[in-house]
Amino acid sequence: MNPIVDVDWLAAPLMGASTAGAVYQLVAARAVKRFIGQGAADSALTPPPVTILKPVYGNDAELYENLKSFCCQDYPTFQVVFGARDAGDQAVAVVRRLMADHPNLDYVHSTTPGLSRAYNTGIRQTRGEVLAFTDDDCIAPSDWIESIVRAFAREPEGELLYGQVLRPTELADCTDEIPTLAILKPRRLSRRDGFHVVGMGANFAARRRLFERIGPFDEILGGGGPLKSSQDFDLQYRAYLGGATVLLQPEVTVDHYGVRSQAQWPATQRAYGIGDGAFYFKHVRCGDGFVLWLLVKRLAQMSISYALHRIRHKPSHREYLVSCFEGIRLSRHYAVDRRRRLYRAA
Numbered sequence: 001m002n003p004i005v006d007v008d009w010l011a012a013p014l015m016g017a018s019t020a021g022a023v024y025q026l027v028a029a030r031a032v033k034r035f036i037g038q039g040a041a042d043s044a045l046t047p048p049p050v051t052i053l054k055p056v057y058g059n060d061a062e063l064y065e066n067l068k069s070f071c072c073q074d075y076p077t078f079q080v081v082f083g084a085r086d087a088g089d090q091a092v093a094v095v096r097r098l099m100a101d102h103p104n105l106d107y108v109h110s111t112t113p114g115l116s117r118a119y120n121t122g123i124r125q126t127r128g129e130v131l132a133f134t135d136d137d138c139i140a141p142s143d144w145i146e147s148i149v150r151a152f153a154r155e156p157e158g159e160l161l162y163g164q165v166l167r168p169t170e171l172a173d174c175t176d177e178i179p180t181l182a183i184l185k186p187r188r189l190s191r192r193d194g195f196h197v198v199g200m201g202a203n204f205a206a207r208r209r210l211f212e213r214i215g216p217f218d219e220i221l222g223g224g225g226p227l228k229s230s231q232d233f234d235l236q237y238r239a240y241l242g243g244a245t246v247l248l249q250p251e252v253t254v255d256h257y258g259v260r261s262q263a264q265w266p267a268t269q270r271a272y273g274i275g276d277g278a279f280y281f282k283h284v285r286c287g288d289g290f291v292l293w294l295l296v297k298r299l300a301q302m303s304i305s306y307a308l309h310r311i312r313h314k315p316s317h318r319e320y321l322v323s324c325f326e327g328i329r330l331s332r333h334y335a336v337d338r339r340r341r342l343y344r345a346a
Contacts, residue, residue: 050145051079051128053119056091056136062257063094066139071098075145081122091136115222116231123211132205133232137258138165144254148205151249155188159210159244160236162199163252177260177268189246197294199246201232203254206239214242218282220334220343221275227330227343229275237283237291238341262315269319276320277327285331286338299324 052070056063070080082095123131132148134140141147152158165181167174181200189195215238222231236246260268280295302321309316335344 047076047149048129049077049079049127050075050130050132050149051081051122051126052132052134052145053081053122054134054136055115056082056089056095058090060137060257062139063091063136064097066136066257067094067098068101069139069142070134070144072142073140073145074142075149078145079126079128081126114219114225116217116219116225119222119231120216120219123208123216129208130205131208131211133201133203134254135202135256135258138202138254138256139168140254144252147249147252151247151252152205152207155245155247157190157245158188158247159207160239161205161247161249161252163203163205163249163254165200165202165256166253168255168257171257171259174259176262177265178256179258179260179268180256183248183250185250187248189240189248191240191243193245195240195246197233197236197298198248199232199236202256202258203252204232205252206235210239210242210244214238214244215340215342218342220345221279223271226334226346227275227278227327228271230272230279231275233276234279234282237279241341265315266319269317270323273320273323274327274330277324278331279327281328281331282336282343283341285336286341 054067054070056067060066067082119133130149130152132145148161148163151161162181162183164183165179167178167180171178179200179202181198181203187193189198214235217231218234219225221227221229221234223229225231239246276298280291280298283291284295299321302317302324306316306318306321334346336342337344
């Protein structure tokens with residue numbers, strides 16, 4: 001039986017990681033589904049409410065279907081928060097079209113600079129016990145939320161989760177770059193299980209209690225911020241320091257349509273490199289020997305990869321590697337709160 005859908009709107013800004021602008025317009029929605037019959041009896045326990053924080057930008061051909069996939073989840077109680085760059089962004093027209101197909105939707109506006117700051121504002125203004133993060137160039141299966149909640153239910157200690165980011169089958173022959181993340185089997189990362197930095201911001205989730213314990217996203221890191229990216233890696237490492245368990249779950253998947261042309265790819269690598277270098281070096285500046293080892297290992301791996309690609313005359317990660325050192329240099333422009341492991345605004 002089809003669910004009855006009751007939808008209203010909240011004010012919670014969000015900014016997309018793939019965009020460079022600093023000020024984003026709010027477009028937010030809370031979707032609460034009341035299932036009739038079988039849907040209400042699927043679990044003996046009340047499922048936790050989930051908030052999806054999802055950026056929107058531009059007007060890619062797949063944008064409507066991408067957004068629709070997150071609004072049509074087979075889950076009883078969830079909230080979708082869309083964030084657009086500004087009121088004139090083409091993505092807003094796509095969101096309005098989505099609203100036209102769902103007459104109970106409405107929207108409000110707000111502004112905030114930076115991805116991490118927008119994330120933090122959205123987290124404060126929403127109520128989901130589980131927070132799910134993704135990009136506007138992804139499509140999720142209808143059980144995406146359910147798979148996240150199921151994974152957390154199996155692992156009560158798990159507080160942060162990364163899923164797979166897959167290349168769509170219809171883009172299998174695409175010769176341009178499409179960032180992906182493969183997870184071959186379930187894994188736990190923690191002080192007890194071992195740890196390394198891994199994941200992709202296009203598909204991750206966290207329990208709200210994690211933010212209550214370790215603090216917010218670092219607002220100097222992340223898209224639209226001074227240090228470009230890696231706000232999720234930084235959150236992951238601070239979660240590890242705080243005793244959290246990070247889950248890698250292959251069953252949690254999205255398809256990634258974020259094609260980067262050969263002309264666009266160097267800028268993407270540059271943003272990744274600056275963010276990664278700045279994330280690692282912030283913790284090095286706090287006297288953290290373990291993260292220094294992780295940084296040296298990362299730079300060594302990328303240097304070897306660069307050399308091998310040069311020998312084989314293949315595209316290399318040179319821009320990323322050089323930008324890591326730039327991120328290390330830029331890190332020194334910002335003071336660090338060593339207790340909270342957060343950059344201080346200049």
